[in-house]
Amino acid sequence: MSDIADRVKKIVVEHLGVEEDKVVESASFIDDLGADSLDTVELVMAFEEEFGIEIPDDAAETIQTVGDAVTFIKGAV
Amino acid sequence: MFDLTGKTALVTGASGGIGGAIAQALHAAGATVALSGTREGPLNDLAQALGGRAHVVPANLSDAEAAAGLIKDAAAAMGSVDILVNNAGITRDNLFMRMSDDEWQQVMDVNLTGVFRLSRAALRGMMKARWGRIVNITSVVGATGNPGQGNYAAAKAGLVGMSKSLAYEVASRGITVNCVAPGFIETAMTDKLTDDQKGKILSQIPAGRMGAPDEIAAAVLYLASPEAGYVTGATLHVNGGMAMV
Secondary structure, three states: OOHHHHHHHHHHHHHHOOOHHHOOOOOEOOOOOOOOHHHHHHHHHHHHHHHOOOOOHHHHHHOOEHHHHHHHHHHHO | OOOOOOOEEEEOOOOOHHHHHHHHHHHHOOOEEEEOOOOHHHHHHHHHHHOOOEEEOOOOOOOHHHHHHHHHHHHHHHOOOOEEEEOOOOOOOEOHHHOOHHHHHHHHHHHHHHHHHHHHHHHHHHHHHOOEEEEEEOOHHHHHOOOOEHHHHHHHHHHHHHHHHHHHHHHHHOEEEEEEEEOOEOOHHHHOOOHHHHHHHHOOOOOOOOEOHHHHHHHHHHHHOHHHOOOOOOEEEEOOOOOOO
């Protein structure tokens, strides 16, 4: 896993309080990791802070899985 | 009781009678306060009277950009905004049939849209801190209506629905959103009333007197305190019994 993926994973584990092995690229924040809609807003905020990027609302809506987040952030940093 | 030591509070409309009293009450309970308003003179005077832990952050809330900027300025001055008191408000009274689009819109912009924008901007920090207090100052007329104040009453009633919706969304994050609805309070706004008008108003108030700004401030202080952590989506009416709703 790349550095970005590791950092994303760490944020997700810390924020949602889920087991590390459940946070795989295909895992959906809401369906697999038990996030509610407000959690996803907070995750996006945490990603913005960690990576020093802006994630616009329309992009944030497309980030449904851990892999989506990693892909978006790789393209943005 | 009601110790706000270490907390930071932004009060809008702090140059007015009620806003000034709210800022004083929060400050006296130990909070660091940021005083906002359009008139810098009275804000500076109040900050000086309070001594330490007081910052002046002027803003004109009818300007869309100003709201996000105000939260940034207040957070820069104080380190955070833990408590947001949306007290700023304007009136543009007119009979409904004579009310212009402009009179309607100005009141909506400041009294309702301004509060939406400020609250949205302040939530980010509160969510991260897992603690926050938003207190919106509404009015008895939002619940009862008032001739000549169709715009004002609509905006104030709108705040109640907005506050309840937001209260749902953020309750699990330790953030409460409540309203304080003053009745007739002795301020510059009510000083303009004639004795005849005052007499008519007083006859409708069971307490037989107008309220004091301090009595609104005390309600805000309670809702801003850690002790009120289980109160959210509520409206606290402070009106001498004028409307028991």
